[in-house]
Amino acid sequence: MQINEFFSQRPNVTQGACDQWAAWALGGPVHASTLQGVTSYTVEAVQAGNGEGVVQFRSPDDALDITLIQSAQEAYGCRFVPCPRDGGCLAGLKAYIMDNVGGVSAYLARDQLRANDGRLLRVTLTDFARYPAPSFLPLGPF
Numbered sequence: 001m002q003i004n005e006f007f008s009q010r011p012n013v014t015q016g017a018c019d020q021w022a023a024w025a026l027g028g029p030v031h032a033s034t035l036q037g038v039t040s041y042t043v044e045a046v047q048a049g050n051g052e053g054v055v056q057f058r059s060p061d062d063a064l065d066i067t068l069i070q071s072a073q074e075a076y077g078c079r080f081v082p083c084p085r086d087g088g089c090l091a092g093l094k095a096y097i098m099d100n101v102g103g104v105s106a107y108l109a110r111d112q113l114r115a116n117d118g119r120l121l122r123v124t125l126t127d128f129a130r131y132p133a134p135s136f137l138p139l140g141p142f
Contacts, residue, residue, distance in 0.1 A: 013091035022055035053100035
């Protein structure tokens, strides 16, 4: 439904054109990501290849803040935060190419995260709090 909605609002480009562009950019076949956003269309490489395996298409109004994402990657590491690079444009959509960090999105895992009165979330937060923040992160009130 989200994919249809995304393209119905953008009649100058098709899902097929985005898939073809992404396959060219990633060097092989792609498929739509299981989890789609409201303001983007995301595809993944069918076979993980040379690291980069995701392309996300967005309108310029919904462009990613790459600098902010790079800061998150510095804080949490490239294992958890993909750092997109600007891949250019296709029919007015911005294309971002990034690594596929794998795993399950928090959205899809929400039931497991909330199970047992949120035990898994509490353990994660406790573990995160045990390690000091890197020196480049500001400490104190935000």
